[in-house]
Amino acid sequence: MKKCLPLLLLLILAVTATPANAQPSSTYYELVELSYTINADRTLNAHEKYVAYNSSTRTYTYEIKLQIATDEIYDINVWSDAESLDNYEVEKTAEKTTITIRFKLGGRKRLTYHISYIADNLVSGAGPIYEGKFGGIILGPRDFSHQKHIVEIQGLAGSKLFLTNPDAQILEGDPPTVRYETSIDAPGSFEGLEVQFCTQPTYYKLTLTERLTNQSTDKIDDMRLNMILFTEEASWQFAALASSSYQVKTMYIDNENNWHGVFEVGEISPGATKELQLELIYEIDVYDPRISENDVGELSEASWLTAYLEPDNKWESDHPLIVQAATSAVDGETNAYLAGQKIIKFVVNRLNYQTQTTRHGALWAYLNRIGDCSEYTDLSIALARAAGLPARAMYGWGYSKDNLGGHAWVEFYLPNKGWQPADPTWAETSGDHFVKLNPIHLTRGIRGMNSSESNLTFAYRGASPEFKETVNSLILTASGAAQEYINAAEYAIVVAEKLLADSPSENLSERLQLAQQNLEQAQTASDETQKILYAKQSVENANEVIRALGKLPEETEFFIDWDTLLPVLSIACVIVVVVLSIYVIRKGV
Incomplete structure (x- = not known):
């Protein structure tokens, strides 16, 4: 983008x-x-x-x-x-x-x-x-x-x-x-x-529609979607799930602090379509901590983050050409802040923006000198890792022309200041976006352990579905945002109550009571600012319960496609019967 x-x-x-x-x-x-x-x-x-x-x-x-x-x-x-x-x-x-x-x-x-x-x-x-x-x-x-x-x-x-x-x-x-x-x-x-x-803060209402179509002649059973909803790693934003057309089965946080929602859609008949619709609220502020190189340590101080220095499928940081390019880009700089700046400058000068239909990765972008936000981000990450600067990807949306488009940018780990964002794509045309972001960056998820940019996984039995996601956005007034926050608080409390019913905890029950009290305060407050404040506190307290008890359902980790497996089991049974028959016959002989 x-x-x-x-x-x-x-x-x-x-x-x-x-x-x-x-x-x-x-x-x-x-x-x-x-x-x-x-x-x-x-x-x-x-x-x-x-x-x-x-x-x-x-x-x-x-x-x-x-x-x-x-x-x-x-x-x-x-x-x-x-x-x-x-x-x-x-x-x-x-x-x-x-x-x-x-x-x-x-x-x-x-x-x-x-x-x-x-x-x-x-x-x-x-x-x-x-x-x-x-x-x-x-x-x-x-x-x-x-x-x-x-x-x-x-x-x-x-x-x-x-x-x-x-x-x-x-x-x-x-x-x-x-x-x-x-x-x-x-x-x-x-x-x-x-x-x-x-202007800040900016309130966005996002409507995500996940469309699943069964084009085959066989039905799809037990369709389950596991989606990244938002991340809590972006300190400049607050996000929450306000509603869904299918009740969420559970919510949990993965090892990179992305919030997931698991939704059961059920059966999809041949030729039929089902839609899961979600409403999310995002509150975004300008992020500009005014960090300089004097605030940041040396590259060597970040060497302990080995998971964010390793090569991956789209981040070929160990390829000789990428290593050579990183050495040239950084040019001996040891300060992590200045090294990151040099990498962004190198990528901006190296690539020409051109929309791609598929994601190609860092090496392809380096060789072909073109790409969109995915290639700008991948090349920045690969070069940074090759130079000894931990890096990871942020995936989400960018707001432009009154709507959202998919977007990606990078984060570098700067010793003494932690993870800090940079947008190499927009740096070329829209000014400095190094260790600063404007409020048209909405972060959905973070990837650093692997280079996948997928936000969704499926579990199902039977035929494979066709999938399409659409996103619509609306910028809200404070009054509109207050109501969405109240909706989000009600939603989070329902999820927390369900988890607590399955796993009772006295301490977490107190948290849930706080969430319910905050919700009542939000509903009765006369001022929009107070409504938003109390509703956010309600969401945060309910989320503490979800954080403690929510987990990935085991059956989505070990899914068995029975429609495929049953014929195999039938053949196996026949083979077993034949083998046993031969064995019995031989014993008889």
């Missing part, structure tokens, strides 16, 4: 001076201050301040053309502190607005003028993401140089700044604001200040 490049706001200044023998280089901007405010509806409020200075002794008349990369622009105002603007004009064409300003400026004089407007189609992003590139400019040889060019961008109240490019000053306070200062000589250019703000 690859994210689209953010839209670019390009302000192009074209300056024409008269009389013809004028020297435009004698006039320049002492200050250009461009201030932008991003609104919740993705419109942009702009206020631009220009201070022009004519260093010559002559008076000139100037015509300034400013181009804004959208025709969806409103409430345009142009004014001067000295009221010496002759006039201005606004012209809109396809996806462009041109503001033309004319004024006279005497020798050794300054003029300050302002432009304000509201614009649409300049702020991109979906869901919780608000992003763009603002304040860029291209200056021709006759344009005014900018002695001081300042771009200041303010995000939404309560949002969090995720990235800036280039690095900018972060001003304290809410809403979050960034400020960047530079100078631009004519001819010259400045690409603009790229920013991404994220």
